[in-house]
Amino acid sequence: xxxxxxxxxxxxxxxxxxxxxxxxxxxxxxxxxxxxxxxxxxxxxxxxxxxxxxxxxxxxxxxxxxxxxxxxxxxxxxxxxxxxxxxxxxxxxxxxxxxxxxxxxxxxxxxxxxxxxxxxxxxxxxxxxxxxxxxxxxxxxxxxxxxxxxxxxxxxxxxxxxxxxxxxxxxxxxxxxxxxxxxxxxxxxxxxxxxxxxxxxxxxxxxxxxxxxxxxxxxxxxxxxxxxxxxxxxxxxxxxxxxxxxxxxxxxxxxxxxxxxxxxxxxxxxxxxxxxxxxxxxxxxxxxxxxxxxxxxxxxxxxxxxxxxxxxxxxxxxxxxxxxxxxxxxxxxxxxxxxxxxxxxxxxxxxxxxxxxxxxxxxxxxxxxxxxxxxxxxxxxxxxxxxxxxxxxxxxxxxxxxxxxxxxxxxxxxxxxxxxxxxxxxxxxxxxxxxxxxxxxxxxxxxxxxxxxxxxxxxxxxxxxxxxxxxxxxxxxxxxxxxxxxxxxxxxxxxxxxxxxxxxxxxxxxxxxxxxxxxxxxx
Numbered sequence: 168x169x170x171x172x173x174x175x176x177x178x179x180x181x182x183x184x185x186x187x188x189x190x191x192x193x194x195x196x197x198x199x200x201x202x203x204x205x206x207x208x209x210x211x212x213x214x215x216x217x218x219x220x221x222x223x224x225x226x227x228x229x230x231x232x233x234x235x236x237x238x239x240x241x242x243x244x245x246x247x248x249x250x251x252x253x254x255x256x257x258x259x260x261x262x263x264x265x266x267x268x269x270x271x272x273x274x275x276x277x278x279x280x281x282x283x284x285x286x287x288x289x290x291x292x293x294x295x296x297x298x299x300x301x302x303x304x305x306x307x308x309x310x311x312x313x314x315x316x317x318x319x320x321x322x323x324x325x326x327x328x329x330x331x332x333x334x335x336x337x338x339x340x341x342x343x344x345x346x347x348x349x350x351x352x353x354x355x356x357x358x359x360x361x362x363x364x365x366x367x368x369x370x371x372x373x374x375x376x377x378x379x380x381x382x383x384x385x386x387x388x389x390x391x392x393x394x395x396x397x398x399x400x401x402x403x404x405x406x407x408x409x410x411x412x413x414x415x416x417x418x419x420x421x422x423x424x425x426x427x428x429x430x431x432x433x434x435x436x437x438x439x440x441x442x443x444x445x446x447x448x449x450x451x452x453x454x455x456x457x458x459x460x461x462x463x464x465x466x467x468x469x470x471x472x473x474x475x476x477x478x479x480x481x482x483x484x485x486x487x488x489x490x491x492x493x494x495x496x497x498x499x500x501x502x503x504x505x506x507x508x509x510x511x512x513x514x515x516x517x518x519x520x521x522x523x524x525x526x527x528x529x530x531x532x533x534x535x536x537x538x539x540x541x542x543x544x545x546x547x548x549x550x551x552x553x554x555x556x557x558x559x560x561x562x563x564x565x566x567x568x569x570x571x572x573x574x575x576x577x578x579x580x581x582x583x584x585x586x587x588x589x590x591x592x593x594x595x596x597x598x599x600x601x602x603x604x605x606x607x608x609x610x611x612x613x614x615x616x617x618x619x620x621x622x623x624x625x626x627x628x629x630x631x632x633x634x635x636x637x638x639x640x641x642x643x644x645x646x647x648x649x650x651x652x653x654x655x656x657x658x659x660x661x662x663x664x665x666x667x668x669x670x671x672x673x674x675x676x677x678x679x680x681x682x683x684x685x686x687x688x689x690x
Contacts, residue, residue, distance in 0.1 A: 169244045172221050175232040175255055179205065181291035181314065183603060185232070186569035188254045190605075192236070193569075193576065197243035202235040203251070207293045209317045229293045275303040289352060290339075291315055297340060298322035305329050305337070312352045313339025313394070320401045323394070327405040336413065337406055339394040343370035346377065346390040353392070354572065356601045357641035361386020362419055363480045366410040367426035368393045371522030371599060372454070372473060375637050375664050376426050379477030382639070382662070385484060388420045398430035404438055411438075415445045423449045424480045426473070428527065429456035442467050448483035452476040454524065455531045473528055474665035494669040502659060502674060508629035513592035514682060516675040517585045518556040518668075519578055521571035522637070525597045526558040529668040536672045538679075552590070554675055557581075572604045579615040586619035586630055592678055593631045594619070595671045597664060598649055600638025609636070609649040613656035620657050631674065632658040635667040 180188075185203040192201045202219060204210040206227030214220040214233065224233045234251060238244035275288060288304035290297060294317030301311045302325075311330070318326075318340035330337040338345050338352075345352040349360050356374055358381040365373050365387065373390045380387060391414075393406040407425070414420045423445070430438060435453060439461055442449040448466045451458070458469045468479045468489055475491050482489035516533070520526040533540045533554060541555040558564075559571050559578055571577050578596070585591045596616075598608050605611065616632050623630040634653050638646045650660045661667040 169238055169241050171234075171236045171244055171248055172219070172223055173234050173248075174206070174223060174227045175234065176228075177230055178232055178255060179230050179292065180232060180255065183291070183314075183573075186573050188251060190569045190574040191254065192247050192250050193574065195238075195243060195247065197239040198236065198247050199239065200235065200237035201247065201251070202233070204233050205229060205293050206231040206233050207295060207317065209294060229295060275300060275307055275309075279307045279309070286310060287312060287347065289314065294318045294340070298326055301326045301337060302329065305333055305335055308333070308335070310335050311337045311339070312345055312392075313337060313342055314353055315339070316341035320396060320399070323396060324402055324405075327397075327402065331405060331409060336391070336409060338392045340396070342392040342394045344373045344390065345392045346387055348389065351602055354599070354601050354603045355390070356381075356637070356639050357643075358639055359386035359641075360388070361484075362388050362421040363424060363484060364388045364414045364417070364420040364422070365390040365424045365426060366393065366407055366414065367391075367424075367452075368395050368398050368407065368428060368430075369426050369454070369524045371597075371637065372426040372452075372524035374522075374599065374601060375473045375524070376424060376452075376477045376480075378637055378639050379474055379663055380480060383477060383481045385481050388417070389414065393427075395428070398427055398434050400431040400433060404430060404434040407438065408441055411441055411445065415447055421447065422480050422484045423447055424476055425449065425451050425453075426476055426524075427453055428524075429453045439463065439467075450476055450479045450483065454527055472532070472665040473524070474663045492665070494666075494673065498659075498661065498666065498670045499673045499677065502631065502670065505629060505631045505659075506674065506677065509592050509631070509678070510589070510628045512589050513628055514675075514678045515552075515588070515590040516554045516593045516595065516671050517588075517591055518595040518671065519581050519585065520556065520558050520595070520597050521560050521575075521578065522597050522599055522664075523558045523560055525637075525664045525668075526556045528664055529595065529671070530556045532665070532668045533672045533675065536676050538672060538675050556595075572599045572608075575605055575608050575611040579611065582612075582615045582619050583622070586622050589626075589628065591630065593633055593671050593674050595667060596632065596634040596653075596658070597667075598634060598636045598638075598653070600636065600642040600644040600646065600649065602643065604644070607644060607649075609644075609652035613652050613658075616653070616656040616658055632656075633661065633667050633671045633674075634658045635661045635664055637664065 189201040207229045227233045236247045287310040289312045291314040297315035343353045358377045391410045397406045451469050479489040518529045620630045636649045
């Protein structure tokens with residue numbers, strides 16, 4: 168198959184733009200692979216690990232775009248290259264003929280001069296340059312949404328230290344989601360406005376909790392992402408702690424909800440001390456952390472799941488007592504007809520997630536239910552045995568490919584692969600909506616689900632597909648349409664990530680008990 172490797176010099180595009188270009192080109196059925204990455208050292212390491220880093224790409228600079236295209240025919244390759252040229256160069260070619268008022272703004276200073284009422288800068292440049300741009304924005308009096316990743320911890324600490332001194336907020340680095348006074352940033356959903364504010368080091372976690380709050384009839388004031396490293400010992404939760412103070416002082420925020428992976432223990436203690444002293448109700452979710460020994464005042468509610476985080480926030484807003492959700496037996500009963508169709512060797516639950524937080528939540532819940540779960544599998548062969556929760560958005564799965572929230576094709580391949588495994592009984596899928604996601608992800612996944620179920624049927628087995636959609640009716644993709652498409656393909660559609668993980672886990676436990684009973688009877 169013909170392959171082309173080349174570099175576009177002095178043409179910066181952020182990672183989301185490059186992923187969308189790759190997705191557009193990959194839509195051609197004769198294009199097997201399209202990789203577009205900026206020529207940073209970190210991206211070169213990724214290309215080298217994938218065996219794609221030749222001498223030409225090795226010479227690329229951080230401001231150059233590295234490109235690899237693999238197609239079935241020479242004609243398809245030429246068409247793909249032409250399309251990439253068109254998508255990459257279109258804006259640059261047209262800029263020269265634009266009137267002065269429409270010229271691209273090429274620096275923080277230019278933008279600040281043009282919009283003197285701006286309050287926030289959204290930054291997505293290669294990691295080595297991100298800290299400098301963030302510093303410029305802070306010196307201009309702007310809050311920062313820092314989408315860029317690969318920013319060294321020392322630089323993150325310096326940025327956030329300066330922001331704290333100036334009373335400004337830095338969301339990130341590697342911040343994928345935020346909603347500020349109704350304005351969505353990055354991967355965010357269209358939710359109703361309200362008086363609950365979220366803050367956390369989890370992008371899809373913020374999305375799910377905000378969408379569940381919307382589904383419960385309440386709205387969001389702010390959703391402040393901190394970046395995943397913020398709760399590390401080195402950074403000390405600086406953005407999270409600063410955000411808590413800002414939200415405590417915000418008269419329109421009546422309830423605060425923290426959504427995060429477990430912080431460093433010292434950071435966690437400091438955060439719990441801080442929320443205990445706040446004068447507002449606070450919900451705390453440190454996903455997977457055991458806070459049972461923490462002595463907290465009545466206005467601080469600790470929860471274990473994403474759905475309970477949303478439900479607790481709504482209960483506190485309404486002045487009601489919060490009671491944790493109990494997994495509904497009705498869901499397992501509804502799945503009973505499918506359970507009866509499984510073959511005797513089918514016993515494994517396989518979570519194929521695009522959201523890392525959803526994968527983590529499933530692992531926590533399944534572990535508490537007594538299931539032994541493998542956390543992922545090799546990107547090369549995908550081999551996995553037993554129960555597994557796999558974050559297909561992890562870097563090792565996205566080398567040279569768009570993130571699965573943007574391009575579902577990677578999961579299409581993985582669904583087919585897992586369906587071939589005689590052990591597989593259940594496949595769990597998340598579908599994430601929002602501004603930056605795929606325009607119709609269920610339409611891509613549904614045929615793959617139908618094919619997988621048909622392949623299992625032909626082999627004398629059955630396949631249960633459990634899914635949920637993170638989104639709202641107001642999202643461009645429309646929640647109900649996505650759910651209907653999945654149901655038509657034969658998937659069981661649950662109302663939340665927590666409910667889907669619970670059902671899949673219950674099926675896994677049921678199959679294990681049935682197998683043990685069969686073994687005992689045989690003896």
